[in-house]
Amino acid sequence: MGLSDTIKQGLRQWTLAMSRDDLDERLRDGRTANEYGVDPFGLSLEYALSAVGPFVWLFKNYFRVQTYGLAHVPAGRVLLVSNHGGQLPVDGAMIGVALLTEAKPPRIVRSMVEKWVGSLPYVSTFFSRIGQIVGTPENCRRLLENDEAILVFPEGLKGISKLYAQRYQLQDFGLGFMRLALETKTPIVPVAVVGSEEQAPALINLKSVGKLFGMPALPVTPYGLPFPLPTKYRIYFGEPLVFTGRADDEDAELEKKVNVVKGAIQSMLEKGLAERKGIFF
Amino acid sequence: MLVTGISGNLGRVVAKLLHRTERVAGIDRRPFVGKPKDVEHFQIDLRKKKTEDVFRKLPVKAIVHMGIMHDPRMSAEDHHNFNVLGTTRVLECAAKYGVKKLVVLSSANVYGPSPDNSNFLSEDAPLMAASRFPSVRDLIEVDMLAHGFFWRQPSVETVVVRPVHIVGPTIKNAPSNYLRLKRPMTLMGFDPMVQLIHMQDVGSALVTALTPGLKGVYNVTGPGEVPLSSCFKELGARPLPVPHPIARGLLSSMFKYRLASYPPEELDHIQFLCMVDGARWRKETGWSPGSSMRDTIRGVLSDLS
Known part of the structure; x- marks a missing residue:
């Protein structure tokens, strides 16, 4: 057994030690993998359980994540729609860990990642093995039809690269997720993450410098790099919203429905912000 | 039944699958090694006028056209010339x-690899391969010629x-050659999912495609997807x-020199x-591959039997 296999196995044991005992078997229920241990999209349960170890540790000890309303997430296909911020997609990872370690039964969340991720070495492979998929409508439709849980950040890049002054102000939402929800009759669970948008307080976004390095944004924090500070995370899962109507309706019609989701997230954010006593505890 | 490219690996597979139940003739400029006695072989260049003589001589009911060159050692010009003119x-x-x-x-290569691709492309996805890889232009053109013919000649299914x-033990296309390497170069940090199909399964798919009533464009996938x-x-x-x-x-x-x-x-x-x-093909024909994923991968090196 090579060194990398030893490390992988150690990480996997660590993940399982930090979670409920039967996590491994319960995740395997109802999932299909071929003789090489991967599903058609490249998700490897074994790899994923090793890879999430450090994130489970961060979830428990660094961000000390508190979840509310996880029972609202229905079985079967579901779109989780969340606010996005904090320069690095830690919010996505924490929502993923919450559903993996605290939901009953545990679920693997698949998020729709930026297209340029596919051109990054290591990152592209890592994301594929832990079940994260390049965000094209076809991919999303296919996964929903397989009754998977999909996480989307309709604020996209504009959300994650928010400056400190814009924290918890929801940016414009894309409409794509609503079209897919209508088309595949998928319930939407609004998700509000409190804590993420202060983790890396950006003062300025040097977009043009970032472009030189092929990056879509280059936020600068008082301490330089967008390293996440140990803010206290609170994740609120709202009641599922079910929409009906035509998927190919005019943008204005869809926007009305999207605003319902946006409003639900905004009010959960406000409630969360009012209830907490501080950013770090 | 007329099979073009009958002397190639796939041509021989198809000929052997068909010749017991159908009268089979083939066109190929290469000799047909191990030809069954009841198969007629015309050793002519598909591009030449003589090809028409075969049609004059024989009542051709159906054609399986695979007289298409995939040899990476031949020049792009030769490929283009042979593939496009032959198909025409x-x-x-x-x-x-x-x-x-x-x-x-x-070939499914006509879609072309890209970091923006959806994980599973359907038949109506644009054929983007040539945008980055001009030497597959001939394969795209062959596909489009056939596609155009489908609309222009509704009398022909x-x-x-x-x-x-x-992939297959005797196949000499780029993926098979690559998978046979003992110390293959890979790209650091990249491990894309790939789909392979064994040549025997391609043969059986081509025979299935001869089913009366079936027409259209179909992706055909093998036993599944694996990381490279x-x-x-x-192996x-x-x-x-x-x-x-680097x-x-x-x-x-290296290529330049x-x-x-x-x-x-x-x-x-x-x-x-x-x-x-490949779901549409499987649903409409009921076809499924005979080789497992493991046998398909191993099939690059040795014969299944």
Whole structure:
């Protein structure tokens, strides 16, 4: 057994030690993998359980994540729609860990990642093995039809690269997720993450410098790099919203429905912000 | 039944599957080694006028057209010339001599690998391969010629078959050659999912495509999807990871001085996704591959039997 296999196995044991005992078997229920241990999209349960170890540790000890309303997430296909911020997609990872370690039964969340991720070495492979998929409508439709849980950040890049002054102000939402929800009759669970948008307080976004390095944004924090500070995370899962109507309706019609989701997230954010006593505890 | 490219690996597979139940003739400029006695072989160049003589002489009911060159060692010009002119000749004859059925072997490579690709491309995805990789232009053109013929000649049931990477012990296309390497170069940090299909399964798919009533464009997938690294593990090869900018630079200068037979754009296939959805074909024909994933991968090295 090579060194990398030893490390992988150690990480996997660590993940399982930090979670409920039967996590491994319960995740395997109802999932299909071929003789090489991967599903058609490249998700490897074994790899994923090793890879999430450090994130489970961060979830428990660094961000000390508190979840509310996880029972609202229905079985079967579901779109989780969340606010996005904090320069690095830690919010996505924490929502993923919450559903993996605290939901009953545990679920693997698949998020729709930026297209340029596919051109990054290591990152592209890592994301594929832990079940994260390049965000094209076809991919999303296919996964929903397989009754998977999909996480989307309709604020996209504009959300994650928010400056400190814009924290918890929801940016414009894309409409794509609503079209897919209508088309595949998928319930939407609004998700509000409190804590993420202060983790890396950006003062300025040097977009043009970032472009030189092929990056879509280059936020600068008082301490330089967008390293996440140990803010206290609170994740609120709202009641599922079910929409009906035509998927190919005019943008204005869809926007009305999207605003319902946006409003639900905004009010959960406000409630969360009012209830907490501080950013770090 | 007329099979073009009958002397090739796939041609021989199809001939052997068909010759007991059908009268089979083939066109190929190469000799047909191990030809069954009841198969008639015309050793002529598909592009030449003589091809038409075959249609005059024989009552051709159906054509399986796979006289398409995939040899990476031949020049792009030769490929283009042979593949496009050969296909044009076949289509002309099919229209003129009242052929009922035409099956054309294309390839899932016509979509082209890209980091933006959806994981599973359907048949209506645009054929983008040539945007980065001009030497597959001829394969796209063959596909489009057949596609155009499908609309222009409704009297001929045309089926365009786009299989994923074809592998087999005697197959000499780029993916099979690559998978046979003992110390293959891979791109550091990239391990795309790949789809393979065994040549025997492609043969049975082409025969299935001859089913009366079936027409259209179909992706044909094998037993499933695996990471490229799993293929090498299965085959006992030890990959040599190279950072992709270095690999591209190296291969492009090697190709320029004719030290490598692959242009650097071929690296896209081991860096990005180019996978297809074969569900429509399976649903409409009931076809399924005979080889398991493991046998398909191992089939690169040795015969299944």
